Amino acid sequence: MQFIKSIHKWTSVLVGIQLLIWLLSGFYFNIMDVSKVHGDQYQNKISPVASPLTTYQSKLLYPQDILDNVRTSSSPVPRPTQSIKLISLQDKPYYLLTHHKGLRRHFESDYTLIDAYTGQPKLIDAELASHIASRSYNGPGELLSATKLTPPIDDLLREKNQVWQVNFADKVNTSVYVDARTGELISHSDDDKRFADFFFMLHFMDYNGVGGFNSWHIILFAFITLWLCLSGFIWTIQLAFGGNYRLSFLAKKHPVFIKKQMSEPVGNLKISSHQNLMEGLNAHDILIPSTCGGGGTCGQCKVKLNPAPTPNSAERVLLSQTEIDAGHRLACQHHSNEVKEVELLAHKAEKHNLILTHSIFLSPFIKELRFKVNSENPLKFRAGAYIQFNIPAAHGSSVPSIIPDEFQTYWEHIKRLNYNHTAINRCYSLANYDSHTNELTFLIKMQPAPRANLLPGFGSNYICNMLLGESIEAIGPFEKFYVSNSHIDTARTMVMIGAGSGIAPLKSIIMEQLEKLKCQENIHFYFGARHKVDLIYRELFERLAFEYQNFHFTPVLSKPDTNWDGANGYVQQVIDNSIDTLGDLNQIQFYLCGPKQMMLETISMLKKHGVKDSAILCDDFSN
Known part of the structure; x- marks a missing residue:
C-alpha cells in the first residue's frame, strides 16, 4: 500500500x-x-498563382517535350512524373512537375520547376521568394531579409520541406513563408501568432513540436x-475501511486486548475503528504520549502490536529497524481493526488539573508560568520531561491584554486580531525538576502573528493569557529528553546548547544535576539569543557558575548592542570555534534544545568534528 x-x-x-x-x-x-x-493581419488576399494555358500559348514549349527532356537529362534512374501543371511566377510561365506529392501540403514532397519558354530548370531564389512574399504583404514594414530554411522550422512545426523565410520590419516582426520548390505562398507569421502558438503548445502538450x-x-x-x-x-x-472518513454507518467497535509490559493484563477494550489507537486508548484513560497531536511526526506514541501491521513511511523514519522487527508501531498510525493485542511500553502518564499560580514576562515574548497540581502527591519525573496541555476551544486575541511597560514597544507593530480556535493539544517542557518545588514551571514563548493576515499560535497565546487561579487539563509528565545513567557512565562532560524558550528543559537538567544530584562532572551551557533583553535567567546561571566550579555559562548574542562584551554570533558558531577547549569529544554528551534550524546546524557541525550520533540528544519542540 x-x-x-x-x-x-x-x-x-x-x-x-x-x-x-x-x-x-x-x-x-x-x-x-x-x-x-493567425498571423495574417498584414496579408493580402491574392489569387492563386496558376494561369490559363491560353495566356502563353504562342511561346510555350509543349508539355510532352518538357517530359521527354526531363527523362533524358535526369539521373541514371529517372524520377517518374505524376503530373504536370502550368503556373505563373513573376508574370512568367513555368511548368510544375510533381514527382511525389504527400497527402497534405506540409508532408514531404518532390517537385521540379521548369521554365515554360526555355525548358531549363528553375530554382526559387531569394529574389523570387522576396517578390512572392512582397505581393502578399500589405503592412508598413520594409523587407529585411530572405533566408532559406530546412526543417525543423519554429513557426511551421509540421513542415517537412525547405521554405524561404522572408522577414519584414514592422511592430509584430512579420515573416512570410514561401515554398522553396514551387514558389507557393505557405503562410504569414508574427509575434502575436507565435505567442498564441506557445499557449497552444502548452494546452495541447505538444512539447516535442509535432503540431x-x-x-x-x-x-x-x-x-x-x-x-x-x-x-x-x-x-x-x-x-x-480503516475508518479515516469517520462515516457513522461504517463505524465498528473492535475488541482489543491491552496489556502492560511484562505481560501484566489490563483487559479487553472496545475501540472504534473511527479512532486511531492513541485516541481510543486516551478515551479509556490509558494515556499515550505525543508531542505532535497524532500527526505521526514526533514518534512518541510507541506501542507493541500483535499482529504487527506493515510499517508505514512515518514509522520507517521514526522507528529503528530493531523496534520494527519487535512489532513496535506508532499508535496514532493504526486502528483497532488492524490488531488484536496492544502492549503498552512503560507509559506512566496521568491526567491532571493544573491551577495557574504565577505568570510573568521574562522577555518581550517569553513568559514564565507556574501551575499547582490539584493532587495530594507531587509529581515524580526526570528533568527534561514535558507535559501535554489539553487546550479547550476558545476565543483569543493576537495581542495579550497585559504587557509590562518595558516590553510595550516590541508589540506595537503587531495588529490586534480577534479569533476563535477549536480544541487543540500542545506540549511544553518543564523548566524545573520534581523535588525543586511543588509547582510545575514552564517557559512558553508567545507566537505572535508573523503578518497582519495571519493568526498567532493558538496554544501559546491561550496559556499565556490565562488568569491566576484558572485551571487547565494536562497529561503527563512524559520523559524522552533526560540524562540517563548510561550517559553519565560514558561521558565526563555535559554540553548544553539552547536558544529561546528551548532553555526550559536544559534549565531543568542543569538545576537537577547541580542541586539535586550534586554532579561533579563539567557542565557547559551555551545559551543563544538575539538581544540582551532575550537572555532570560542570565543572573541565575551566572550565580550558578560562581557557586559551582564545574558549571560554565556562555551567553551568546546574534545581534548585540555596542556595550556587549560577551560572545557574538550564533551559538553553534561559537561552539565550532571553541570546541577544542571542551576536552576529549569521546567523553562529551551534547544536549540540544531550540529552534529547528539551530539544532540542525549544530548537529551538522558536531558531526563534522567527529561526534557520534549516540552522543547527541535533541529535544525537538518544533513538532
Missing part, C-alpha cells in the same frame, strides 16, 4: 502541474484577440492519469 501511496503522490504532482497549465492557457484563449492569432495530438507526451500523460485514478480509488477504499 505504501508503494501505491508514493506513486499516487508523485503522479498527482505531475497531473496537478499540467492542470494548472491548462487553466492558465485556457484563460489566455478566453482573453486573446482572435483576429491576431498535433499524436505525441508520446499525451499518451504518457493518459497512462499517468489512469494510474492516478486507480491508485486514488484503491487508497480511498483502504481509508474508508
Whole structure:
C-alpha cells in the first residue's frame, strides 16, 4: 500500500502541474484577440498563382517535350512524373512537375520547376521568394531579409520541406513563408501568432513540436492519469475501511486486548475503528504520549502490536529497524481493526488539573508560568520531561491584554486580531525538576502573528493569557529528553546548547544535576539569543557558575548592542570555534534544545568534528 501511496503522490504532482497549465492557457484563449492569432493581419488576399494555358500559348514549349527532356537529362534512374501543371511566377510561365506529392501540403514532397519558354530548370531564389512574399504583404514594414530554411522550422512545426523565410520590419516582426520548390505562398507569421502558438503548445502538450495530438507526451500523460485514478480509488477504499472518513454507518467497535509490559493484563477494550489507537486508548484513560497531536511526526506514541501491521513511511523514519522487527508501531498510525493485542511500553502518564499560580514576562515574548497540581502527591519525573496541555476551544486575541511597560514597544507593530480556535493539544517542557518545588514551571514563548493576515499560535497565546487561579487539563509528565545513567557512565562532560524558550528543559537538567544530584562532572551551557533583553535567567546561571566550579555559562548574542562584551554570533558558531577547549569529544554528551534550524546546524557541525550520533540528544519542540 505504501508503494501505491508514493506513486499516487508523485503522479498527482505531475497531473496537478499540467492542470494548472491548462487553466492558465485556457484563460489566455478566453482573453486573446482572435483576429491576431493567425498571423495574417498584414496579408493580402491574392489569387492563386496558376494561369490559363491560353495566356502563353504562342511561346510555350509543349508539355510532352518538357517530359521527354526531363527523362533524358535526369539521373541514371529517372524520377517518374505524376503530373504536370502550368503556373505563373513573376508574370512568367513555368511548368510544375510533381514527382511525389504527400497527402497534405506540409508532408514531404518532390517537385521540379521548369521554365515554360526555355525548358531549363528553375530554382526559387531569394529574389523570387522576396517578390512572392512582397505581393502578399500589405503592412508598413520594409523587407529585411530572405533566408532559406530546412526543417525543423519554429513557426511551421509540421513542415517537412525547405521554405524561404522572408522577414519584414514592422511592430509584430512579420515573416512570410514561401515554398522553396514551387514558389507557393505557405503562410504569414508574427509575434502575436507565435505567442498564441506557445499557449497552444502548452494546452495541447505538444512539447516535442509535432503540431498535433499524436505525441508520446499525451499518451504518457493518459497512462499517468489512469494510474492516478486507480491508485486514488484503491487508497480511498483502504481509508474508508480503516475508518479515516469517520462515516457513522461504517463505524465498528473492535475488541482489543491491552496489556502492560511484562505481560501484566489490563483487559479487553472496545475501540472504534473511527479512532486511531492513541485516541481510543486516551478515551479509556490509558494515556499515550505525543508531542505532535497524532500527526505521526514526533514518534512518541510507541506501542507493541500483535499482529504487527506493515510499517508505514512515518514509522520507517521514526522507528529503528530493531523496534520494527519487535512489532513496535506508532499508535496514532493504526486502528483497532488492524490488531488484536496492544502492549503498552512503560507509559506512566496521568491526567491532571493544573491551577495557574504565577505568570510573568521574562522577555518581550517569553513568559514564565507556574501551575499547582490539584493532587495530594507531587509529581515524580526526570528533568527534561514535558507535559501535554489539553487546550479547550476558545476565543483569543493576537495581542495579550497585559504587557509590562518595558516590553510595550516590541508589540506595537503587531495588529490586534480577534479569533476563535477549536480544541487543540500542545506540549511544553518543564523548566524545573520534581523535588525543586511543588509547582510545575514552564517557559512558553508567545507566537505572535508573523503578518497582519495571519493568526498567532493558538496554544501559546491561550496559556499565556490565562488568569491566576484558572485551571487547565494536562497529561503527563512524559520523559524522552533526560540524562540517563548510561550517559553519565560514558561521558565526563555535559554540553548544553539552547536558544529561546528551548532553555526550559536544559534549565531543568542543569538545576537537577547541580542541586539535586550534586554532579561533579563539567557542565557547559551555551545559551543563544538575539538581544540582551532575550537572555532570560542570565543572573541565575551566572550565580550558578560562581557557586559551582564545574558549571560554565556562555551567553551568546546574534545581534548585540555596542556595550556587549560577551560572545557574538550564533551559538553553534561559537561552539565550532571553541570546541577544542571542551576536552576529549569521546567523553562529551551534547544536549540540544531550540529552534529547528539551530539544532540542525549544530548537529551538522558536531558531526563534522567527529561526534557520534549516540552522543547527541535533541529535544525537538518544533513538532
